[in-house]
Every structure is written in C-alpha cells, then in structure tokens.
Amino acid sequence: MCGIAGIYHPETAKPVDPARLRAMLEPMGHRGPDGSGVWTAPGVGLGHLRLSIIDIEGSPQPMASADEAVTLSYNGEIYNFRELRAELEDRGHRFRTSGDTEVIIAAWRQWGPECLSRFNGMFAFALHDAARGCLFLARDRLGVKPLHMARLSDGSLAFASELKGLLRHPLLRCEARLSAVEDYLAFGYVPDDSSIVAGVEKLAAGHYLLIERGKPVPAPTRWWAPDFSRRIKASEGEAAEHLIHLMRAAVTDRMVADVPLGAFLSGGVDSSSVVALMAEASPKAVKTCTIGFDEAALDETAYAQAIAERFATDHRTRTVAAGDFGLIDRIADMFDEPFADASALPTWRVCELARETVTVALSGDGADEAFAGYRRMVFHHQEERLRRMIPAPLRRGLLGPLAKVWPQMDWAPRPLRARATLASLAKSGAEGYAEAVGVTGPAQRARLFNDAARRALGDHVAEARYWKAMAEAPAREPLDAAQYADLMIWLPGDILTKTDRTSMAASLEAREPLLDYRLIEFASALPAAMRVRGGTGKALMKRAMERYLPRDILYRPKMGFVTPVSHWFRGALTDQARALATSATLSRTGWFDMAEIDRIVAAHQSGRRDHGRLIWQFFMLEKSLAKLFGI
Incomplete structure (x- = not known):
C-alpha cells in the first residue's frame, strides 16, 4: 500500500521540477514509510511512497520497464498477479522482480x-508510456484506493492519492466549492463526484483516464460497473455453496503478503465470516484485534471474544472511552475534506491496535452493500411494495400532509417512527431512498443556508446523484437500484474513504475480501429473496455461514461501530456545541443562517430533539474549513 503523486503536461513537454513532486509527497508520508522515489522526463513527473508488502526489497517505484519506455507509480495490490505473470511469460514477457508492480507494466x-x-x-x-505518448490513470472497480486530480493554470494535470498532497502544488487555488458543502451536509461526506476544493476532481471508481500528448484531455472512461439485471439459475442451497467458494477464494487471495497479516474482528457477521475463512486457510493462529467501549450499550467485545475462542485466534482487545473525542483534530487532518461518519474514531483506534503487530489487516467491509445488509435497504424493499399498492396521487396527497402533522419521535426505532415512513412513502422510491441514506434532509439544509447561499446553489440538489444512479441502474427491481446506487456513491465516498484514510494514517494496509469483484458480480445476480428475508438482509450469506458461525452471531441485530456524539454534545462537548452558533469560521463563509444553528444546538441540548449528527457535521465542517482555507 502506498501513496502516489504526479504532474503531466498534455500539450507540450514542459519540464517538471522534482522538488515539486517531493513537496506533494511529503504530507502523505504516512502512506509509505518504507521508501520514496521521484522520476521525471520531459512533460511528466511521477512520485511514489512505499509501504512494503510484497517483494519487499525488489520493487522500488516509480518503476520503469526494461527499455525505460513505460514508467509506473502504483498504489494497491493485484491479488492475481502470479497467474497474470505466468500468462504474460507464456506470451514472451520477462520479469526482473517478483512483485505485482512489474506485472501491471507488462499487462499494459x-x-x-x-x-x-x-x-x-x-x-x-x-x-x-513514452512510446505511445500518453498518461494512463486508473482506479479499481469499487474505489478502494483514491486518486485526486486538478487541471492547473499552466495547462498541466496534477494528481495525488490524498487532497493534502495535491494542495502542495503552488498553482492550485484553494477555494471552497459551495455545492460540495451542500453535498456534505446531505450525506456526511463529500461524494466522489465532487470535492470541497473548487477545481479538484476525483477519478471515479471503475474509471480510467487516458491522455495522449497533443490531444484534448478526454472525460474519464468507465471500465466496470455492477450489473443487477441478471439473475442466477440455482437453488438456494447451490447458491450458498457457490457463495462459500467465492468467499473462500477472496479471503485466501488476500492472505498473500511478505509481512505480518491479521484481521479486524468486531463480532458481527461480516468480520467473523472473514476470520472464520482465514482460520480455515491458515496453519497458524490468525492475529485478530477488537476495540471495545467502556459503555456496555456500545460494546461488542464479548461477541468478538467468542469468535476468537471458536477459531483459536491470537486475539487482542483494547477498551477505549466512549468519550474518546481527543482525536477529533487528528481525524480532521486525516480526511482533509469534511467527514462526519463518527465511526472514523473507533476505526482509527482499531487500525492503531492492529499496526502494533501486523502490517496488513483484512476487514469485513462490503457485505452490507453487496448483500443488502443495511436496514435502509430492507425498509426500501418493503416500502416499494406499498408504493406499488397505493396510487401515487394518493400517496402524495394524503401521506405527505399526514407526515407533516405526525409527532416527531427521534428516539424510536425507524419502524415506530411513522412520520419518517409516511414522508418516505409520499415520495418516489428514489427520492425516499436518497433521503434515507442521507443525514440532513433538503428542508433542513434549506433552513441552514442563508438567502445568498441558496441563490448561489441554484438548482443543485445533493440527492439528485442518487435519483440519477437509481434511474440508470442496470436493475430488475427497486432493491437492485438502491444497492447499485450505494455501491457507486456511498461505498467509495464514505466506507472506503474511512477505511483508507484511517488505515493509511497508521501505515497499515487494509484489505476487503468481501469486495472481491467476483463476489459483487455474483451477489448482484441473486434474486431479492436471497438477499432480504424476514425483515433482515444478507439472507444467503447468513445461511452459507451457518456451518462456521453460531446463530447468536449470525442473527443478532446489526450494531455497527457506534460513537455517542449526541451524548457528547449534551455532556463533555456542550461548550463546543454552543460555540458553533458564534463560530467565526462558519460566519466568515457567508453561507449559513447562524441563528438557525443556534436553534438547533439549543433544541438538542434541551432534549427536545436529537440533532447530534447534524451538530457533529458542523463541528467537523468548521475544522476542515479552518484547516483547508484558513477561514
């Protein structure tokens, strides 16, 4: 796992200053503490930071081909590189190293x-590629590894793994993008199709950009997307057997490393499944680690311990205080852009713990997106059945007004919050699902912005990207479209960004076997009944894992990595929450109705409403704006 940076002049071969590349690499040093390198040629420069995982001594980067015509700077792992290497050798290619980097060059x-x-x-x-006169930028299918880009005033394209690296280029004007703030308030992160810095783009998951010197820079090309339009023809038993085969292959593929390897273990279905299959494949005890909380309602260490004992893992647990908010400034530095998924705090802690004994850790990320494990997906599946039964005019004319007068019950589980259900049913499926994914709805956001900001935003609506993705999804039914949109938007923007930044900050490589593309393609072809059943998701995965895991692990309610932000803002962070209403940073943006922020904080601290997540969003936004733009 590594960090990369580069500069390319697509029109004329202007020289690239190596010192500029080194400056771009410097703030990303955590991504590659084992080595660094810079390479330049007329019109191009590539930089690299290395965290050594495979072929520790033999694959320095940037790496050039034997004839020096092709040069590569690469962040990631190709798990099937040995098979590809053998095929390429049969085609006449010769290799000087034993790692995967040289395989990419030969494959190109x-x-x-x-x-x-x-x-x-x-x-x-x-x-x-000097012979072809081109630069080829590419990102993996699901966006596990990041890449930021910007066109600069001298005509060059600059790129880097993290925004902090790109910001070191002196020609990048650091100005905030208001539409990205709207997106962030909607979802709690800045989606991959945007950036908080105007002029910066992210190469989207499953896309590449091929730039040929002397030609206009084209739009990125999509090279992969999940396809939910197909259906497997197999019994549930046959499907479960094939799923186990795919999961086993995905896990064993990701256990190849020349450094110590382990796994995150939360005690939930996903991480427990990964550990079970690792234990099956490993002759040695699997190294596992768990973060616990000092509040019983948030703690899952007993479940993790049970799995550790079941598979005789070398298990380590560390308990942290639920009030462990001293890391907030560190978290803001890790993410650059505002990021309000509060589970980043415990995720960083478990990465720290893992790095004490291993360099690579397997995680359970991806199963919820692949197999419809989120409650919102289950609710959407159920609500769509009701939408088909109730005519749209009746839903809009009756349920919408009824939702407005229904009592607000923030404290209740969603099935009991009739107001949220009625409001969702009054909308289209895509509109309802987009708001279910989000943190702050359109009406609330409109009140938070002042008149000038609302005018500047014009017709930009954060949820529109979900409407578009769901409308264009290669899908047979609404559940398919919802999962497709989450794989395209939520997964790279939130889940994988969180894991990449926190693991890399610890110089730890995280691998996600449940995001193996073969698994994703299989899961997307499953009938809905094999994904959602009896009011819960991941039906087939749970059945498949019954031979490995006890029922109290497989079928207990999903908990997730919870951080008690609502409690913090009524307790230890009371003063910080109140200070948001008079924040010089938020006020100087000229975007917000500060009186509305004051009302939100007051309502939360009085206990009348639970605005903890929204206050957390502003808390993290304030820190990011101050750091990035000096506001």
Whole structure:
C-alpha cells in the first residue's frame, strides 16, 4: 500500500521540477514509510511512497520497464498477479522482480486499457508510456484506493492519492466549492463526484483516464460497473455453496503478503465470516484485534471474544472511552475534506491496535452493500411494495400532509417512527431512498443556508446523484437500484474513504475480501429473496455461514461501530456545541443562517430533539474549513 503523486503536461513537454513532486509527497508520508522515489522526463513527473508488502526489497517505484519506455507509480495490490505473470511469460514477457508492480507494466504493454479487466485487486495508478505518448490513470472497480486530480493554470494535470498532497502544488487555488458543502451536509461526506476544493476532481471508481500528448484531455472512461439485471439459475442451497467458494477464494487471495497479516474482528457477521475463512486457510493462529467501549450499550467485545475462542485466534482487545473525542483534530487532518461518519474514531483506534503487530489487516467491509445488509435497504424493499399498492396521487396527497402533522419521535426505532415512513412513502422510491441514506434532509439544509447561499446553489440538489444512479441502474427491481446506487456513491465516498484514510494514517494496509469483484458480480445476480428475508438482509450469506458461525452471531441485530456524539454534545462537548452558533469560521463563509444553528444546538441540548449528527457535521465542517482555507 502506498501513496502516489504526479504532474503531466498534455500539450507540450514542459519540464517538471522534482522538488515539486517531493513537496506533494511529503504530507502523505504516512502512506509509505518504507521508501520514496521521484522520476521525471520531459512533460511528466511521477512520485511514489512505499509501504512494503510484497517483494519487499525488489520493487522500488516509480518503476520503469526494461527499455525505460513505460514508467509506473502504483498504489494497491493485484491479488492475481502470479497467474497474470505466468500468462504474460507464456506470451514472451520477462520479469526482473517478483512483485505485482512489474506485472501491471507488462499487462499494459500486452493489452492496453483492457488490462484493467484482468486485474483482481485494489489500485490507483499512473502509467506513462513514452512510446505511445500518453498518461494512463486508473482506479479499481469499487474505489478502494483514491486518486485526486486538478487541471492547473499552466495547462498541466496534477494528481495525488490524498487532497493534502495535491494542495502542495503552488498553482492550485484553494477555494471552497459551495455545492460540495451542500453535498456534505446531505450525506456526511463529500461524494466522489465532487470535492470541497473548487477545481479538484476525483477519478471515479471503475474509471480510467487516458491522455495522449497533443490531444484534448478526454472525460474519464468507465471500465466496470455492477450489473443487477441478471439473475442466477440455482437453488438456494447451490447458491450458498457457490457463495462459500467465492468467499473462500477472496479471503485466501488476500492472505498473500511478505509481512505480518491479521484481521479486524468486531463480532458481527461480516468480520467473523472473514476470520472464520482465514482460520480455515491458515496453519497458524490468525492475529485478530477488537476495540471495545467502556459503555456496555456500545460494546461488542464479548461477541468478538467468542469468535476468537471458536477459531483459536491470537486475539487482542483494547477498551477505549466512549468519550474518546481527543482525536477529533487528528481525524480532521486525516480526511482533509469534511467527514462526519463518527465511526472514523473507533476505526482509527482499531487500525492503531492492529499496526502494533501486523502490517496488513483484512476487514469485513462490503457485505452490507453487496448483500443488502443495511436496514435502509430492507425498509426500501418493503416500502416499494406499498408504493406499488397505493396510487401515487394518493400517496402524495394524503401521506405527505399526514407526515407533516405526525409527532416527531427521534428516539424510536425507524419502524415506530411513522412520520419518517409516511414522508418516505409520499415520495418516489428514489427520492425516499436518497433521503434515507442521507443525514440532513433538503428542508433542513434549506433552513441552514442563508438567502445568498441558496441563490448561489441554484438548482443543485445533493440527492439528485442518487435519483440519477437509481434511474440508470442496470436493475430488475427497486432493491437492485438502491444497492447499485450505494455501491457507486456511498461505498467509495464514505466506507472506503474511512477505511483508507484511517488505515493509511497508521501505515497499515487494509484489505476487503468481501469486495472481491467476483463476489459483487455474483451477489448482484441473486434474486431479492436471497438477499432480504424476514425483515433482515444478507439472507444467503447468513445461511452459507451457518456451518462456521453460531446463530447468536449470525442473527443478532446489526450494531455497527457506534460513537455517542449526541451524548457528547449534551455532556463533555456542550461548550463546543454552543460555540458553533458564534463560530467565526462558519460566519466568515457567508453561507449559513447562524441563528438557525443556534436553534438547533439549543433544541438538542434541551432534549427536545436529537440533532447530534447534524451538530457533529458542523463541528467537523468548521475544522476542515479552518484547516483547508484558513477561514
């Protein structure tokens, strides 16, 4: 796992200053503490930071081909590189190293952009081909590894793994993008199709950008997307057997490393499944680690301990205080852009713990997106059945007004919050699901912005990206469309960003076997009844894992990594919450109705409403704006 940076002049071969590349690498040093390198040629420069995982001594980067025509800077792992290497050797390619980096170079020379479809892995890379006169930027199918880009005033394209690296380029004007703030308030993160810094883009998951010198820079090309339009023809028993086969292959593929390897273990279905299959494949005790909380309602260590004992893992647990908010400034530094998923705090803690004994850790990320494990997906599946039964005019004319007068019950589980259900049913499926995914709804956001900001935003609506994705999804039914949108938007923007930044901040490589593309393609072809059943998701996965895991692990209610932000803002962070209403940073943006922020904080601290997540969003936004723009 590594960090990359680069500069490319697509029109004329202007020289690239190596010192500029080194400056871009410097703030990303945590991504590659084991080595660094810079390479330049007329019109191009590539930089690299290395965290050594495979072929520790033999694959320094940027790496050039034997004839020096192709040079690569690469972040990630290609899990099937040995099979590809053998195929390429049969085609006449010769290798000087034993790692996966050189395989990418040979695959490019053999197949061009089509090489991407042959890779099973996580990656973001920049490849310069002098013979073809081009730069090839590519990102893995699901966006596990990041890549930020910006066109600069001198005509160059600059790129880096993290925004902090890109910001070191002196020609990048650091100005805030208001529409990204709207997106952040809607979802709690800045989606991959935007950036908090105007002029910065992120290469989207499953896309590549091929730039040929002397030609206009084209739009990125999509090279992969999940397809929910197909259906498998198999019994549930046959499907469960095939799923186990795919999961086993995905886990064993990701256990290849020349450094110590372990796993995160929360005691939930996903991480427990990964540990079970690791234990099956490993002759040694699997190293596992768990973060616990000092509040019983948030603590899952007993479940993790039970799994550790069941599979005889080398298990370590660390308990942290639920009030462990001293890391907030560190978290803001990790993410650069505002990021309000409060589970980043315990995720960082478990990465720290893992790094004490291993360099690579397998996680359970991805199963909820692949197999419809989120409650919102289950609710959407159920609500769509009701939408089909109730005519749209009746839903809009009756249920919408009824939702407005129904009592607010923030404290209740969603099935008991009739107001939220009625409001969702009054909308289209895409509108209802987009708001269910979000943190702050459109009406609330409109009140938070002042008149000038609302005018500047114009017709920009954060949820529109979900409407578009669901409308365009290759899908057979509404559940398919919801999962497709989450895989395209939520997964890279929130889940994978969180895991990448927190693990890399600890110089730890995190691997996600349940995001193996073969698993995703299989899961997307499952009938809805094999995904959602009896009011819960991941039905087939749970059945498949019954031979490995006890029922109290498989079928207990989903908990997740919870951080008690609502409690913090009525307790230890009371003063900080109140200070938001008079924040010089938020006020100087000229975007917000500060009186509305004051009302929100007051309502929360009085106990009348639970605005903890919204206050947390402003808390993290304030820190990011101050750090990035000096506001």
